[in-house]
Every structure is written in structure tokens, then in C-alpha cells.
Amino acid sequence: MARRGDRRRLALLLGPVTLFLGTCFIGPMAVMIVFSFLEPALYGGVEWSFYHLNYGRILGWADSEWESFDPVYAAIFLRSVRLALTNVVILLVICYPAALWVSGLSARWRTLLVFLTTLPFFVSLVVRLFIWVLILRPTGFLNSSLIGLGLISEPIDIIFTETAVLIGMAYVLLPFMFLPVYASVEKLDRSLIEASSDLGGSPLKTFFRVTLPLTLPGIAAGAVLVFIPSLGNFIVPDLLGGAKVLMIGNLIEQQFLSARNWPFGSALSVMIMVVMFVLIIFYLRQIGRQGANQ
Amino acid sequence: MRRTWVKRVLAVHGALFLLFIYAPIVMVVVYSFNSNPINMMIWSGFTFDWYWTIFGYPTQLNEQTLYVDSTDRLLAAVQNSLIVATSTTTISTVLGTMTALALYRYRFRAQRFYQGLLYMPMVMPDIVLGIALLVFFVSFGMALGLISIIIGHCTFLISYVFVVVSARLAGMDDTLEQASADLGANEWVTFRRITLPQILPGVIGGALLAFIISMDDLVITYFISGVDSTTLPVFIYGMLRRGVKPEINAIATIMLMLSFTIATLGLYFRRRH
Known part of the structure; x- marks a missing residue:
């Protein structure tokens, strides 16, 4: 900016936010990264010396001796990735047809249904998960109903399984998949679909050759938006998975609140952050490439 | 012919989609009025008592499940x-x-x-x-x-x-x-x-x-x-x-209603402008 008055106004407008996010957002991130390279001391403290084995421990080497390979944490990390990916697939299967259905309705119904789909998002996360605890626990709604109907005699174990965790995560993260997918389905040029079927393409062929490729950006956005919070989730596995379905988020929580190994917990957090950055950079590059092609 | 068939399947899926979102919410609201103190998921009658309980008023039901503070x-x-x-x-x-x-x-x-x-x-x-x-x-x-x-x-x-x-x-x-x-x-x-x-x-x-x-x-x-x-x-x-207690049902219902009201007001406000 050339004019001096403009520069001053810009500084006034941006000064407070720069100061705040600089100290209270970038600062904490930096401190956490520093912590992840410190040596854990007894009773929850830290030694101020460089220590790389927090990361070694995640991969399976807890100390410098290479025989002690035990990838227990890597297994939890992989399980989290697997559950997060499964959740993305589940939500895609649930939300994509729903988005197709909504986009074919009249404008009035479309607005109403998009509103209804996002409304639960405004309800507290604890409340939404509490509802699923009520449904899935041994004396819960599902088991009481099934026993009441005489379909089963013993309650089935569904809470504290991966199934329960997946149901809970799908329920909590549904709008993050529905909204981007719906946005891309709605923008779809209907004449292309009609052209495909006029030219003799079966509905299935039209879907895989026309609809799906054109809505890929929405699917990608939804996948990233669902995958990131699924990976680091600890409330859902805590309430619906119990001690049996430990995810990376539970591991981090334990390091801070019971094990008191802050450097290791920080290293785990940094791992999640790295995965997130890689995903987002990859996503932005794909979107950029698509924009260049069009 | 085929396209109406596709549309019908999509509509059924849409109905199930809405059911997945809202049936659990309706359930928690309904059961927050259930007077069964032993198994909160078996209906035994209508009551407001859990609502009184969370605000600290003595009721017949909360003698069994009393939280002091x-x-x-x-x-x-x-x-x-x-x-x-x-x-x-x-x-x-x-x-x-x-x-x-x-x-x-x-x-x-x-x-x-x-x-x-x-x-x-x-x-x-x-x-x-x-x-x-x-x-x-x-x-x-x-x-x-x-x-x-x-x-x-x-x-x-x-x-x-x-x-x-x-x-x-x-x-x-x-x-x-x-x-x-x-x-x-x-x-x-x-x-x-x-x-x-x-x-x-x-x-x-x-x-x-x-x-x-x-x-x-x-x-x-x-x-x-x-x-x-x-x-x-x-x-x-x-x-x-x-542990899950019936009072949480009532708290959840109140929070649900508050969130829904604020969200609806927000939408109304946005559409008016």
C-alpha cells in the first residue's frame, strides 16, 4: 500500500489479531513441538535436553536398544487411521444418495432438508453421544426393545466395540460429509445427465461416467473434513469404545491426564498435526490442478 | 420406468437418512418423561420429576437417585x-x-x-x-x-x-x-x-x-x-x-431444545436479511 494513512489503518485493524494469534495460537503450537523433543522426567516433569525417542516410541522403539521393538503405539495409530477411513466410507455411502435425493426436490424442500441435516450439528457433542450410549448399552434402548419384542433373550454386546465407535463417529460428523457433497451435487449440470441417458447410457453407467466424476471435488472435501476430526477423536472412543477400542486421541489424553508423560503426548499430537497438514496440502494441490484444467 | 425406480430407492434412503438423524433425538426427549427409576429405557409412565430433580426440588423419584450437591x-x-x-x-x-x-x-x-x-x-x-x-x-x-x-x-x-x-x-x-x-x-x-x-x-x-x-x-x-x-x-x-442417570435425559432435552431454538432463530435472522 502506498498511502501512509492506509498503512496505519491496516496496522490498527490487524495489530490486535496478530498479537493474539501470535501468542495464543502459534505460541502454543511451537511450545508443543518443542515439548515433543524433550525427555520425560519422573513424576510428569521434563528434562530440558534434546530427546528423539518420543517419536521412536510411537514407531515401536522405546529406548536406544534396537532389540526392544514393540509397535503397540503404532498399532493404535494404524487402528485410528483404519477407523477414520472406515468412517469416511460409511458417511459417503450414507450421505451421497441422500444428497442426490435432496438435490432433486423443489427449492423449498431443499432448503428445509439442508437445514434439518445441519440442525443436530448445533446440539452439544456430549448430548449427541449420550443419546447413543443410551441406545447401545446393555440395558439400553436397542437391547430393551429387542428383548421386549422377544427377538433376543440375552442383551447383545454392542457398546464398547468398534461398531459402536463407528456409529457414534458417523452420527457426530455427518454434516461434514453431507454439506460438501450436497454442494457439489446441487451444482451439477443436469443437462449432462440427460444427455448421457438420451444417448442410451444406463442409470448406473451415467452415474459412474458422469455424476460421480463431476462431484469428486465435493467427495474429496467431505473426506478430508471427516477424516481429520475422526483421526484425533477421543470423546467418541472414550464413551462408546471404552478401554477396548483405544484410539490415538485416548492415548494422548492418557499421557496428559494419567500417565503424565507430556513429551510423548506432545509427540503424538504432532503426528496428528503432520497427517493433517499432508492431507490438506495434498487436497489443495488437487483442487488447484482441477482449477487449472477447467 | 427405470428412472422412477431409482428415484423411489433414493426417497426411501432419504427417509432412512432423516430417521437416523432424528429418531435418537426423539427417543431421548420421550424417555426424559419416563417415570421408571430402575431401567430408564422401559416405559412405566409419564412424569416431570427428572426436570424437578435437576433443579434441586425434592420429588418422589429422586429419593432413590439423590445427588446431594x-x-x-x-x-x-x-x-x-x-x-x-x-x-x-x-x-x-x-x-x-x-x-x-x-x-x-x-x-x-x-x-x-x-x-x-x-x-x-x-x-x-x-x-x-x-x-x-x-x-x-x-x-x-x-x-x-x-x-x-x-x-x-x-x-x-x-x-x-x-x-x-x-x-x-x-x-x-x-x-x-x-x-x-x-x-x-x-x-x-x-x-x-x-x-x-x-x-x-x-x-x-x-x-x-x-x-x-x-x-x-x-x-x-x-x-x-x-x-x-x-x-x-x-x-x-x-x-x-x-454412569448414566435418568436426570441426564432431562438435561439433554433442555439443551436440545435450547440449541434448536438458537439455530432456528439464527436461520430466520439470516433469511430475513
């Missing part, structure tokens, strides 16, 4: 949540709006950096931000309490307000501002009379969003709240971890 602690948690939410809403609305104005109005070298900086807290997983803030506060010797929660919430709520206000600014009519300046109004008068009324729906929308998210935030608050600074979601989470 939980009503006081619940009300303290509600109070904490309201203090945190109003403070963070105020701070993040002001800072978020200022940032949106700056990035909309001026072109400067660090613009892309600021855009990235503002999107980052929104995409950062909750647990990472919560841990980072905890480590930061503790290593700089800051006590965990309402202040730390307020700071923590502001780090990501500024971004939400920024995004909502920016969207509003993008659809704004610039010519009115130019006309105002041409007619000799100074910058401040132009802002108050022209710019602010135009972006106000966006600012209010952003503030409402910030308020709801702040009231609901569990993960970040969980890590940076002190012993006496429990907020409502953290309190309920603690209650849930200790």
Missing part, C-alpha cells in the same frame, strides 16, 4: 459456560470482524499468510489445539481457569467470525461506500453509517455461531479448564463417565 455444581457449570461464551463471543466478534475488514479492504504482501493463519485453527483437530494450549499455559505458569478457557476459545472462534463476515463482505455493494466518501463523510462516519449496517447480519451470524460453538466446546475446554472452572459440556461429560 450436583444441582449446585450444575448451575455453577451453566454460569461458567455463560461467562465464557459471552466473553469469547465479544472478543472474537470484534477481532474477527476487524480482520475480515482488513483483508477485504487492503491489498498487502502478507495477505495470503493471514488467510492461512485464520483458516488453520478451524482445521486443526480439537485435541491438538487443546494439548498445545495446555502445555503452553502450564509451561508459562498460567493458572487454568475461566481466563485460560476464554483465551483458548478465542483462538479458534476468531476464525469462524472471520469466515462468516468475509462471506458477507464479498457480497457487499462497494458503490455506497464510495458515494459516502465522495459526499465528504470521513472514514469513521462511512463505516458506522454505510459499512456496518450492511455487514451487520454477517457480524450477528458470526457472533451467534461463536456463541453456540463456545457453549458446546468440550475437547479444548476439557484440557484447559481448572478444578473450579468446569463448563456445562465438561460437567455432563464427567457425569456420563460416572
